[in-house]
Amino acid sequence: QFWLKVGAPCWVEGLSWPCWKQRQQQFQLQFLQQPPHSRTMAGCLSASAVLRATRPARRAAVAAAAAATGRPMQSQLRRLQPPLVVTAWVRRGLARSNSSTASATAGAAAAGEAPPAHLSYDPRRVRDIATLLLIARSAAEAGYSDASWWRSSCVAAQRLVGTAALGDLARFLESAAQARHRDDELLYNFGDAVVAQHGSLDADDVARVLRSHAMLGFRNDRLLAELQDQLFGLMRQSRATASGLSGSVRGLAHLEKLGLAQRPPPELLESVARMVTEHLAFFKPADLCDVLEAYNLYRIQSDPQTSQLLLAIGSVLGRSAGELSAAQCASSVRAFAKCRVHDERLLSAVATRLREAGVRGSLNSAEVTWTLYGFAKFSSHDTALMDLLSIEARRNLHNMDLPQVSSVLASLGKANVHSPVLTNRAAVRLRRLPSEDLDAAPLNDLSALAMAFGKLQAYDKPLFEALAQAFLRRGARLFVQEPCSMLVQITHAFTKVHIMHSELFAAIAAILFERFSELTLLDITKYLHGLAKVDYNLPPRLRERLENGIEAQAQGAASLGVFELLKLASAARRLGLAVPSVDARVKAVLPYEPDTGEISGPPRRPTPPNRRRQSARKRKWTW
Numbered sequence: 001q002f003w004l005k006v007g008a009p010c011w012v013e014g015l016s017w018p019c020w021k022q023r024q025q026q027f028q029l030q031f032l033q034q035p036p037h038s039r040t041m042a043g044c045l046s047a048s049a050v051l052r053a054t055r056p057a058r059r060a061a062v063a064a065a066a067a068a069t070g071r072p073m074q075s076q077l078r079r080l081q082p083p084l085v086v087t088a089w090v091r092r093g094l095a096r097s098n099s100s101t102a103s104a105t106a107g108a109a110a111a112g113e114a115p116p117a118h119l120s121y122d123p124r125r126v127r128d129i130a131t132l133l134l135i136a137r138s139a140a141e142a143g144y145s146d147a148s149w150w151r152s153s154c155v156a157a158q159r160l161v162g163t164a165a166l167g168d169l170a171r172f173l174e175s176a177a178q179a180r181h182r183d184d185e186l187l188y189n190f191g192d193a194v195v196a197q198h199g200s201l202d203a204d205d206v207a208r209v210l211r212s213h214a215m216l217g218f219r220n221d222r223l224l225a226e227l228q229d230q231l232f233g234l235m236r237q238s239r240a241t242a243s244g245l246s247g248s249v250r251g252l253a254h255l256e257k258l259g260l261a262q263r264p265p266p267e268l269l270e271s272v273a274r275m276v277t278e279h280l281a282f283f284k285p286a287d288l289c290d291v292l293e294a295y296n297l298y299r300i301q302s303d304p305q306t307s308q309l310l311l312a313i314g315s316v317l318g319r320s321a322g323e324l325s326a327a328q329c330a331s332s333v334r335a336f337a338k339c340r341v342h343d344e345r346l347l348s349a350v351a352t353r354l355r356e357a358g359v360r361g362s363l364n365s366a367e368v369t370w371t372l373y374g375f376a377k378f379s380s381h382d383t384a385l386m387d388l389l390s391i392e393a394r395r396n397l398h399n400m401d402l403p404q405v406s407s408v409l410a411s412l413g414k415a416n417v418h419s420p421v422l423t424n425r426a427a428v429r430l431r432r433l434p435s436e437d438l439d440a441a442p443l444n445d446l447s448a449l450a451m452a453f454g455k456l457q458a459y460d461k462p463l464f465e466a467l468a469q470a471f472l473r474r475g476a477r478l479f480v481q482e483p484c485s486m487l488v489q490i491t492h493a494f495t496k497v498h499i500m501h502s503e504l505f506a507a508i509a510a511i512l513f514e515r516f517s518e519l520t521l522l523d524i525t526k527y528l529h530g531l532a533k534v535d536y537n538l539p540p541r542l543r544e545r546l547e548n549g550i551e552a553q554a555q556g557a558a559s560l561g562v563f564e565l566l567k568l569a570s571a572a573r574r575l576g577l578a579v580p581s582v583d584a585r586v587k588a589v590l591p592y593e594p595d596t597g598e599i600s601g602p603p604r605r606p607t608p609p610n611r612r613r614q615s616a617r618k619r620k621w622t623w
Contacts, residue, residue, distance in 0.1 A: 118144055123153040129164040129172075132156055136175035143179070150181035161189050166200050169193075170208040177212035184218070191223035198226070203234050203244025210251025219260040228252070228264060235271055242283045245272065246290035253294035263298070273309040280312055285320050288313045289328040296335035307341050314343035321349035326359050330367035333374030342378055351375075351385050360388060365396040369404045369411075376411035383417060390419040397425055402441045405430070406449035413455030423456050427463045438470040443482060446470060447490050454496030464494060468501040479511040484518045487511060488527045495530035505536060513542045521553045525564050528571035538575060550579045562589060 114120075118139035126132050136153060138144075157164075157172050169190055176183070194201065194209070201209070206227050213220065231248050234240040249272055255261035276283065276291055283291075292313060300306045317324065317332060324332070329350045336343055354360050354371065363371065372389055380386065393400075393408045400408070405426050412419060430438075430449075438446070450467050453460070471478060471490060479487070487508045494501060512519065512527070519527075524546065531538070538546070550572070560568070569586045572579045 116142055118142065118149070123149065123156050126153075126156050127159075129160050129168045132160070133168060133171055133175070136172050140175040140178040145179055145181070147181065150176060150179060151183065154181070154183040154186045158186050158189055161186075161193050166190075166194060166197060167202065167205045170201065170205040170212070173212040174208045177215040180215070182216045182218060187213075187216075187218050187220065191220045191226075195222055195226050199230060199233065201227075201230055203231065203240040203248060205244075206231050206234075207244045207247030207251060210248055210255065213260070214251050214254040214258065217258060217260065219255075221261075224252075224255070224261050228268060232268055232271065235275055240275070242279070242287045245275065246283065246287040246294075249294040250290040253297035257297050269298070269300070270305055273305045277309050277312045280316055283316075285317060285323050285328065288317060289324070289331055292335035293331050296331065296338045299338050301338075301340045306339060310336060310339055310341040311343055314341075314346035318343070318345040318349040321346075321353045324350070324353060326354070326362040327364075327367055329353055329359070330363065330370040330374070334370040337374040337377035347375065347378065347380065351380075351382050354385060355388065360392060363392055363396070365399040365404055368392050368396055369400070369407045372408055372411035372415075376415040380415060386412070386415055386417040387419070390417065390422050394419075394422045394425060397422070397429065402430075402433075402437065402449065403445040406445045406452060409452035409456060410448050413452050418456060423453070423458050427453070427458055427460045431460075431463050431466060433466075435466075435470065435473070438466065439473055441470075443474065443478060443486065447486055447493070450493035451489060451496075454493040457497060459497045459499070461499060464497070464499045464501065468494070468504040471504060472507065479507065484512060484515055485523055488519075488523050488530075492526055492530040495533045498534055500534040500536060505531075506539075509539055509542050513539070513545060516545050516549060519549070521550070521560065522564065524550065524553075525560070525568040525571070528575060528577070529567045532571040532574040535574070543575075543577065547577050547579060550577070551581050565589060 116138045118135040121131060121135050123132065123135060126135070132153065139149070139153075153172075154176065157169060161169065173187070173190065190209075209223075209227060212218075213224075227248075231240065231245075235245070252261065252264055256263050272291075276288075280288075292310070295306060295310070314332075314336065321329075332346065333350055336346065368389060372386070372393065375382070375386065375389075390412060397405070409423065409426060412422070446467070450464070453463065491505065491508055494504070528546070550568075565582070565586055569579075569582050572582060
């Protein structure tokens, strides 16, 4: 605005400096009456309009523009080329008031800083890969998500597919993936170029391509097969770097998790495990954590090669646990738990690291869930650490979804760690959830959540009423499609806190009668043991079928442990079932166990202790 209104007319008319000064003062008065947003735009436009000022008179115009806008532009004008590009993209960026990049540009202009590279170049006019990479990285780091800008950049990249190096194009794809911009045409053209130029990528470039496809959720089977072959060839030629190998394995694992690729062949995974085990000195802790995350997603269990790999990685991470971040600690523990490899040294080192308040405080909701799951899977007895992690779970409870809440409570229940505050807060939050959220949750997580509250002895009738209604609303999806073991587990969860929901229990009993052939003896034992706690009155037809089924599976009673056998016998006795084969088996295993006829009736339930009601102040502090 300054150049168009003041600078250009003065330059054409050849006016002296006092006239310049007078018109400058008039422009300042008009400029200060504009809103701040318009002032910043005017400063950027005036800076771009006098970019090519080289003569002394034009330098004076630059100084006048700097005085009008309050920006020291003279030291920065040489960096910005060409001027029309800056004008177009700054205007387009500042026009979006809701864009974070526009705010950053306005702040940089007000502070006298140069605009970022992605606002200094028009991608439609870029003809070299170096400039394209520069602006793409700048946009990715700034979080610039303008679809038209990225589309122009992708078009420029497509023009360079035949001439630029594929490694540079892989870096551009990584920057676009970080900005969550997906261009299918560019991805397909790049994949065809990689397949045509076999062996043109190194290990780091392969990792970048796989990571980009996983972030964008893009599937290209021909390209993935080619990348796997190239990675295998680089490993055989000893040309695979540590970062490239770990990043490639992690990218393949994420693609398989998203359903975009098949699991790599066993030969590739075995080669990765052997190479990492033999060359541990070349891998940084971050690279080893990437390998652990990949095997966590693969969940390879009872494999000697995988167990050897994880134990070798655990020994290295155990010695360098002080360098691990909170996220790396969480992913490491989770990977060992998923693969069922117990390494006490690693668990001890990670526990020591997580006792530091600064490290533990940086855990997010997902990482808290992973950490609790990992320690609970190995039945950790570090009660102090579990208490600290439960406090972090309380702090992140508002960010957790229902599966994460279920996992946290189930882990605490498995580790026998009671956190009344966390349990009560989770119960309150779940009671306030709309029914649509409970209906959208997976059935496995919903049943695990009910069992977690049961293990933690959370006697909350409104909560279990909401869970029962959520189960009943599933209808055939729960009662017909899911296995009978899940129905038994749901019943067992309710009976753990001595809550009997008549409608849910009647529906489960009717379905178990129809699907009785799918029940095993362990399922029957668990089901009857739960019903005996609430003195549930079994339907006559189901009672008869249970008696006949237990007698028919009398041979299987020999495979039951002592505790399961006693549970079955006591539950049958409590519910009034006649199972002579079970009584005979108990008599053979435990000759001094009293017979059914020697017991006149069910034992008396213990009277709950009378607890004095706490004051409001004390209840507030416990909350």
